[in-house]
Each structure stands twice: as structure tokens, then as C-alpha cells.
Amino acid sequence: MFRGSRTLHAVNGVSLELRRGEVLGLVGESGCGKSTLGRMLLGLMPASAGEIRLEGRPIAEFGSRELARRVQPIFQDPYSSLNPRKTVGAIVGLPLAVHEAEAGRSAQRKRVQETMERVGLPARFFHSYPNQLSGGQRQRVAIARALVMRPEILICDEPTSALDVSVQSQILNLLEDTRREFNLTYLLISHNLAVVEHIATRVAVMYLGRIVEEADTASLFRAPRHPYTRALLASVLTPEPGLGVPDTHLGVSYPNPIDPPPGCTFHPRCAEAMPVCRAHAPAALADALGRVECHLYDNEVS
């Protein structure tokens, strides 16, 4: 029953830059490490190697309080990310109670009410409990809680995946409005490429802990370079009747991340795999279009 423990490299050799004011979409299949990366950026998990810097300073040097002031999360499931025994007012106000206890209760209450109003939560919900709210309203509570400290960066991990489509569009509009109003920077973790295309300015594609391609949204969707990106985009079912369901040619399923394939970890599923892909991991090619890790572009490196 107890076999020796082995290390799972959930996030492996990732170099990523989040630029002020952008929406960076992080896409990939479940288990690719995108949520782990998000947790590390929130300071909830340390990196085993390497460094995460915020404005040039390693986040390890920030206290958890200071980091939480500047980086806030929005999680996928507003049914489990809100404390069912606290009122909406208490949930949204908790960061203030922690960080600005000296501000006084009435000032805190005013901030909570302003933030609730800003995200479209009627003031009458102040004394409501999460179970009295719909899924969309709960996600607004989660957004209000993230915004109440006026952070600079929001890590949004699948913020609309648990919601109905008509509610999803309201939340996406709200995220876009608040980003403009408060000059926020977003990391948007999502497996929904249509959502990413809609609000991200830049996209990073993750596969088995690596970022295999990175480019601005328009060029990534217009001319994807990595075969995995192409397969991902091909599997997006746009509402166009008559096109049928595409065959992604991905064949075998997602590998077990504890036992990644040798060479390029994508080669067993890649339609364009060459002998070199089985033996050597590709180096990153960075150019004006972005960054891609694939042997198809090797001659462009040399």
C-alpha cells in the first residue's frame, strides 16, 4: 500500500511575466499545473526552485499580509469558496478586519457597501448568507471580497466555469469593467478558450507543467504554432452548425504527470512528432511573435 513517494513536478521550468494592466490567460488541460502556478503566485505554495518577483522583489520577502493586499484570488466554485456561516457583509469585510482593523467599524462597513454596489450586489444582501444567493450572486461576493482591499493583481482561477452561460457573461463583463476602473492586472486561469479569447490580452499555454507557447491573444488564435495549441484550438466547439465535431488527433489520453514521457513531453500525442522529439526536450524559441517550445521551430533557433 505504501510505495516510496515520488516527486510530481507540477510546474516545471516555467518562466512567465505578468505585465501591469494586462490580462494573461493561462490555458491547458486539467493536471497541467495551471492552478498550482496560480497558487504559487498567491504565495499559498512555495516554489521548490526558482523565484517569483513582484515589481522586482521576490515574493518570499513580502509578508503574507502585504502580498495579500496586492494579490487576491477568485476561485472557481462560489459554493465552496465562501464560508456558509458568515453573512455577505462579514465575508466581504473580512480582509478589512484583518488589514485595516484600525479604520473603525463604520468606515469598514462603508467600504464593504461601496464594493458590493460596485459589483452589482444590492445592499439588502449585506445580512444574507451565501446559501440565500444564486451562483452568479455568490461569485459577485467572491469578487467583492477580492476587490475590497484594492489589490493590483487578481488571480482568477476558472471564475465562470461553475456558472450558467447567461450568468457567465454578466461576470465576464463585470471583470472587464472592474479591471478598467481599478487598473487591475489579471491572471485568468481557464480551460474555456472562448472565454480566454474574449478577455485575455496575452495567452500562455501549459502542458505537463511547462509553458509550451506564449503569444498575444490575437496572434495565438490566428496562427497557433505549437501542435498542442493547435489541437486545443481545434477542439473549441464554436456555435456553427454544419461543421461537426472535429477530430483532434490527440489520440492517447493526458499522460500521468508523475511519469512524464521523455524528450518533449507532448510527443506521444503529437501528430507531427519527429525522432528528435522522443529524445530531447525542445528549447524555447522567443521572437517577436512570442515564445514557443517545439522542435518544429528548431531551424529558426540556429
Next chain:
Amino acid sequence: MSALLQVEGLRVDIPTPMGLLHAVRDVDIALEAGETLCLVGESGCGKSLSALALMGLLPRAARRSASRFEFAGEDLQRASEGRMADLRGNRMAMIFQEPMTSLNPSWSIGNQLEEGWLRHRGGPAAAARERALHLLERVGITGAANRLGQYPHQLSGGLRQRVMIAMALMCAPALMIADEPTTALDVTVQAQILHLLKELQRESGMGLILITHDLGIVARVADRVAVMYAGEIVEQAPVEQLFRRPSHPYTRGLLECIPVPGRLAPGARLGTIPGVVSPPIGALQGCQFRNRCGYAEDACATRAFELREIGGGQRLRCRLDAAAPA
């Protein structure tokens, strides 16, 4: 040609502390062999309960009624529970959304696959095993022989859903009902599973009812579409017609809500449908969508609306006429 499934006036009522919930009202479903019907709508619209009603798997408290309820020419309203058990898993099969909770964690994959076959077909266990192996391979599971001895927790979500599909196919059903079969899966796996379902349908000629909230899936998979809202079908049409000429304000609202790559300028606002669904509890009058509808008039609160033909096989439950083609 006689339809595979012919249901008219389907109703499901569920008693709740707040009053009787009219969860499904006046739903007509006709399905030919080889045809795919998509039931689309948001949470609580009654699409899953409609499917459970078709299978005779409603919760005990729920009450089902219909003016017509025929499967392959047989009146299922008169079928005994024993007769239904003979049909389920045999002539009609269902795939559920969450494969982890619908597979038995303490039974091996092989035993779960074979159970239905042995129940319905009997015969030697070796024949059941052979069929199970064949289907696991057919649904794209590598190393099928080893998988038979494994348990659900040893499989990924995509593999579990493939096992569910293989299980539903064991007795070559004439009708397959799939309730959000890919909602819990990655987009790449989703495309593979749907591709597989359509391929299997082409081979076997089974009728497929696919329940989803995803209009992208509807467009790619359906022959005909029924849009449900608060327990009723509000619009129904052949798939091309529905996307070319969505006519119910709810259908149009839904289509404007979804981001489509390349359709909107970056940062442009998505459409929204204001308000929330009011659950159809108690005495109902008028159109249930009226409090969220931009076209509502006083009459919408009192008039009863029939699902009426508006041309080209399209039916609409609304005071408005067919919209101009998009």
C-alpha cells in the same frame, strides 16, 4: 416511418415545501432512429428531469404524466416497473454527467460493464467479457484487457466517461440519452467523446438525446434542438434553422451571451439576460420568461402561449413572430 420515441404533453410535478413545482410542462419529444435531439437550457430548466422521466428514473416524490408516451411502438405509461427494468440498460440507455458518482467505486470496471449484459442477455460470462473488451477498445481505451480489472478511482475523468459510454452501449440500445456527458471534461476530451458518440451513432443507428447547456455542442452535434426555459420548450427547430433564425427572446439572449472567438472586438461587452429564473411553483400564468424579456407586454402575464409552428419545422412559444434571419 414510425418514430423511435413519441412523447406528447410530458409533465413532471414535484411537491416542495413552497408548493407544487411544475418542473416539466407540456413537453413533446419525437425522435427517429439515427437522429440527434439536443435539449438545451440553463440549470433548473427541466432538461435533466425530462430525461429521467423518459427513462422512468424520476425521484420517488415526482409525478409524471403524458398524453402519449411511446418507445418503439410500445406504450410505456402502461409498462410495469419490471418491464422498464428490462428496457433500461438494454433498449434504452443513459450516460450521466459525473462519471465518478455514477460508477460503483467498489466494483471493477469489467464487472460493471458485464452486469447489464448478463442481466439482459444471460449466457456465458465469457461472451459478456468479450463484448466488454470490444467496446472498451471501440471507445478508445488502450490496454482494455488490463482496464477490466481496475476500479473507477484508477481512471482519469475522460477514461471514466468512456467507460460509462461503453457500459451504455453494451446491449446496443436503440435510444441513448446523454445528460451533459462532457461537462466535467477538458475541451480536448470533450471533442473526442462527442466525436466518438456521433461515430457510434452512425454505425448503430441509435437515436440520441443529448442534454447540454453548451450552444457550441448543440451546433456541432444536433439534428434538431429544443430550447427549454423554466420547464417548457420555448423554441424548437432543426439546428441550422435555430442558429440562422433564433426567434424566442430567450434563445437570442443565450446566443448573445456566449463569447465566440473572432466574433466580438477585444473587450467588447457580452450580451446578458437580466434577472433570474423564477422557479415554476404553484399556479402558473402567462409566459415564464416575461420578467426577464425586453419584449414583454401586459398580455404576456395572462395569456397562455402554445408552441406554434412558424415555418421550416421551427416552433415558437412567444407572442412575437419569427425573427428575421441573422
